[in-house]
Amino acid sequence: MGPCECRYYLRLDDGSVECQLCPHHCHIGNSKTGICRSRRNHDGVLISEVYGKLCSLAIDPVEKKPLYHFHPGTACLSLACTGCNFRCLNCQNHEISQVAPAEVDYYKLSPEEVVSLCKKHHCPGIAYTYTEPLTYLEYIIDIAKLAHEAGLWNILVSAGYVCQDPLKDLLPYLDAANIDLKSFSDDIYRKVSGGHLQPVLNTILAMRDAGVWVEITNLVIPGINDDMKMIQEMCQWLKENNLADAPLHFSRFFPRYKMSQLSPTPVQTLKAAKQIAEEAGIRYVYLGNV
Ligand code: SF4
Ligand code: SF4
Structure with missing residues (x-):
């Protein structure tokens, strides 16, 4: 392979x-x-060039994805290939997301071997995570089909920047996803990540329509995306799009990579975001990294 x-x-x-x-x-x-x-x-x-080349392989609790309402207390075989289609200035996994496959060590595993490994370790599901799994969609789909045949769940942890047609090929095999909604501003997406907002929203809606269990993560970076009016607009959009029951995780930023000069997010900021989300009607709001 x-x-x-x-x-x-x-x-x-x-x-x-x-x-x-x-x-x-x-x-x-x-x-x-x-x-x-x-x-x-x-x-x-x-x-x-990453098909079958895993730069990371671990067993994680499902809560670490984070997924708080999808089979809590279970573990998932978590894997990644290198690469990402974003260039986030705050990337916490840049050693594997911002490199080519040849720049790191990897395990070679066929889709069949991934599924066998998952079963061997008695994990009920596989999580595609750590980098941007959608950039190696062909490998995921091949694993995910076999995983479903074996009765295993497929979990995607992603920034959601993908075209709709390829996404549709994955959705039938996807059980749960945590999507990083990095801000509710196209300008911030462009400047911080090198992408755009609308395709991410389209991904969330497509997953909702396909019946995938979706949770949302919003990493709040001080001075970048901590405007409470924008957070309110994001929550309003979630509510208006029947996503009030999708758990929303406000996550605390810590200085890293090209944003190492910034301070960590004050916990007070996260609490204010939580209050705004709850007032907007979001039912399950959590604070992460606190
Ligand atoms: S268009 Fe294709 S090659 Fe370009 S970043 Fe996206 S997935 Fe990678
Ligand atoms: S989407 Fe995630 S993995 Fe990709 S650059 Fe941004 S933070 Fe890093």
Whole structure:
């Protein structure tokens, strides 16, 4: 098992390709990779260079994802391949998310081997997490199908930046997801993460419509996305879109990576966000990293 041909791309006349997996729609010249560093154009064929290469593998409590209302008290086999289609200045996993697959050690595991490992360790589910799992969607779908056949859950922990058609291929196999809603401002998405807000909202809505259990995480960064009016607008949007019962996790920021000059989020700020969310009608609001 090795690199596999990507499922979501177009071949262009000049030998380049257009990746259609995420809203970046990278145009990739021969022998180059897209923004996520893991999908490379090999002579007009787009290849997922991370397929089957796990840079992280662990057993975590499901609450660590965080998922608080999805089979609490259980554990999940948690795995990651390198890469992410965002460039968050505060990334806490940049050693694996902002690198190419060849830059780190990895375990080679086929989808069958991942499922066997999960069963061997008596975990009821598999979590695709730590980096951006949607950038290696082909591998996830192959694992997730086998996992369902074996009676295991599939859990996605993601920033949700993906195109709708590829997402639809995953949804039938997805049981739960925690989606990082980084702010409710396109401008902040652009400046802090290098992406846009609307595709993330579309992902949340598609998951809701598909019956996936969704929980939302909002990391509150002081001076960046801690405007309470914006947090209120976010909560209002969740409420208006029948997501008042989706648990909302306000998470505390600690200085890291390219935001190491900032201070940790005051706990008071998180409490204020919680109050606003509850007043807006969000039923289950939690504070994380406190
Ligand atoms: S998945 Fe990667 S290569 Fe494809 S469009 Fe997104 S960033 Fe670009
Ligand atoms: S989405 Fe997550 S993994 Fe990707 S850069 Fe942002 S914080 Fe890091």
